[in-house]
Amino acid sequence: MKRLFAVALGILTAIGGFLDIGDLVTNAVVGSRFGLSLAWVVVVGVVGICLFAQMSGRVAAVSGRATFEIIRERLGPRAAGANLAASFAVNLLTLTAEVGGIALALQLASSVEPRLWIPVAAFAVWLVIWRTKFSVMENVTGLVGLTLVVFAVAVFLLGPDWGELAQQALRPAAPASEGPAVYWYYAIALFGAAMTPYEVFFFSSGAREERWTRRDLAQSRANVLVGFPLGGILSVAIAACAAIVFLPRGVEVSSLSQIVLPVALAGGKLALALVIVGIVAATFGAALETALSSGYTLAQYLGWPWGKFRRPARAARFHLTMIVALLVAVAVLMTSVDPIAVTEFSVVFSAVALPLTYLPILVVANDPEYMGDAVNGRVTNALALVYLVVILAASLAAIPLMIATGAGS
Amino acid sequence: MILGDLLDAHVRDDQGRRLGYVVDVRLVLDRPASGLLAVPRVHGLLVSPRTSSSFLGYERRDVRAPALLARWLRRRHRGTFLVLWPDVERLGDDEVVLRTGYRRWSPVLDA
Numbered sequence: 001m002k003r004l005f006a007v008a009l010g011i012l013t014a015i016g017g018f019l020d021i022g023d024l025v026t027n028a029v030v031g032s033r034f035g036l037s038l039a040w041v042v043v044v045g046v047v048g049i050c051l052f053a054q055m056s057g058r059v060a061a062v063s064g065r066a067t068f069e070i071i072r073e074r075l076g077p078r079a080a081g082a083n084l085a086a087s088f089a090v091n092l093l094t095l096t097a098e099v100g101g102i103a104l105a106l107q108l109a110s111s112v113e114p115r116l117w118i119p120v121a122a123f124a125v126w127l128v129i130w131r132t133k134f135s136v137m138e139n140v141t142g143l144v145g146l147t148l149v150v151f152a153v154a155v156f157l158l159g160p161d162w163g164e165l166a167q168q169a170l171r172p173a174a175p176a177s178e179g180p181a182v183y184w185y186y187a188i189a190l191f192g193a194a195m196t197p198y199e200v201f202f203f204s205s206g207a208r209e210e211r212w213t214r215r216d217l218a219q220s221r222a223n224v225l226v227g228f229p230l231g232g233i234l235s236v237a238i239a240a241c242a243a244i245v246f247l248p249r250g251v252e253v254s255s256l257s258q259i260v261l262p263v264a265l266a267g268g269k270l271a272l273a274l275v276i277v278g279i280v281a282a283t284f285g286a287a288l289e290t291a292l293s294s295g296y297t298l299a300q301y302l303g304w305p306w307g308k309f310r311r312p313a314r315a316a317r318f319h320l321t322m323i324v325a326l327l328v329a330v331a332v333l334m335t336s337v338d339p340i341a342v343t344e345f346s347v348v349f350s351a352v353a354l355p356l357t358y359l360p361i362l363v364v365a366n367d368p369e370y371m372g373d374a375v376n377g378r379v380t381n382a383l384a385l386v387y388l389v390v391i392l393a394a395s396l397a398a399i400p401l402m403i404a405t406g407a408g409s
Numbered sequence: 410m411i412l413g414d415l416l417d418a419h420v421r422d423d424q425g426r427r428l429g430y431v432v433d434v435r436l437v438l439d440r441p442a443s444g445l446l447a448v449p450r451v452h453g454l455l456v457s458p459r460t461s462s463s464f465l466g467y468e469r470r471d472v473r474a475p476a477l478l479a480r481w482l483r484r485r486h487r488g489t490f491l492v493l494w495p496d497v498e499r500l501g502d503d504e505v506v507l508r509t510g511y512r513r514w515s516p517v518l519d520a
Contacts, residue, residue, distance in 0.1 A: 075463055076413075077413055078413075078416075078417070079462070079463065362475070362478070363465050363478070366472065366474045367466055368471060369466075369469075376474065381474055381475040381476075384475060385475050385477055
């Protein structure tokens with residue numbers, strides 16, 4: 001019974017924790033411009049993140065090493081250092097977007113200027129990291145984030161033309177108003193939103209925080225393989241909401257108030273309140289994960305003591321890194337940069353940086369010296385190679401497409 | 410000097426001909442431990458003719474999955490050889506010079 005409860009809790013947390021500001025913004029923008037014609041990318045991204053999270057969780061549990069410890073061991077200090085610089089920068093960009101997302105959601109609830117909320121949000125993130133137990137932190141934000149299910153409910157309440165939605169999803173093509181370059185640019189953005197590197201830093205370091213062993217692998221696999229696809233369905237629901245309300249009117253989503261508008265139209269004040277609670281929880285949870293990831297990556301590369309299982313005084317540099325990362329995020333946001341724009345860049349750069357962590361994990365997941373008999377099977381490797389090609393293609397195409405399309409405008 | 414200084418260094422023979430780059434240093438643990446730590450001894454250097462990038466562990470005979478990745482890395486590092494430490498004449502600035510009549514050993518590592 002206790003075990004069943006643990007599995008259910010893990011799955012629910014994985015669903016609620018799947019969505020972050022990147023998923024919210026990118027899916028809504030894509031839904032308003034392309035309808036469901038990019039829904040297939042969410043499927044590709046979800047299968048990818050299941051594969052990647054499952055591999056890195058297994059590596060962490062069996063070898064007892066987290067992502068950046070492995071990258072440094074396998075690539076050597078110099079190549080791993082370059083890898084760290086790129087991964088850290090992208091993670092910092094994501095952290096900035098998430099903190100901005102919390103502030104925007106709180107603005108929706110309170111009508112108070114986001115720049116007043118930004119320091120409060122960052123302080124709250126730091127306080128939770130400093131004080132709260134790892135498992136409590138993860139479960140609370142994940143479970144509260146489940147209120148985002150209202151997006152799926154809203155799709156039904158809006159009473160859409162199901163045939164039209166199905167046609168968009170099943171016959172994917174760029175609408176006449178959008179060129180193919182923009183279509184593929186947003187395909188990469190959506191892929192980067194579903195497969196963000198910080199999820200893997202957090203997942204593998206979290207496995208160490210919770211002291212996983214081989215025995216926990218079955219449960220972690222269930223969490224990932226059930227939780228993430230259900231989270232992916234919520235992503236598609238966000239896109240569907242935007243497609244139903246904005247696509248026919250030719251309105252392009254560019255603010256958080258537009259992202260929640262379909263929910264308010266469908267379900268009124270109560271649904272709006274729920275969705276705002278959900279967005280605060282989802283962005284707050286992701287801000288915790290990205291802030292922790294900045295500490296994890298740097299500390300693991302440099303061999304510093306890390307982890308929330310240590311008291312802060314025993315992992316001082318790890319905690320200092322997170323404080324500095326949060327301060328940088330606040331400083332960037334206080335320039336009045338639009339957090340939605342930061343988010344759009346962060347998901348694309350996530351796609352650019354993805355091979356840097358994917359390749360070392362794939363190599364080590366096949367290394368019997370680390371993994372013993374828990375190395376990748378044939379099926380996993382076949383799928384992993386297909387994804388290696390997809391991830392490399394997305395990474396290489398992202399920046400040229402960004403320049404060619406003027407970042408999708 | 411630390412071990413990291415050797416990695417990526419150019420390798421030349423005694424005539425000054427370029428042979429490649431040091432991509433790995435092979436250590437053996439065959440001496441009694443001092444305290445808790447084993448004392449490693451440098452057995453030799455892995456020299457790759459074309460690239461100074463890592464072999465990623467695919468020089469080991471029993472590591473061959475995923476097959477395409479293994480094949481690509483082995484192709485990139487074809488011609489890689491092991492020189493034993495006594496065959497190293499001197500270490501210069503970012504450069505390793507080998508002794509006359511140095512011997513090339515197979516880089517493959519058996520489990």
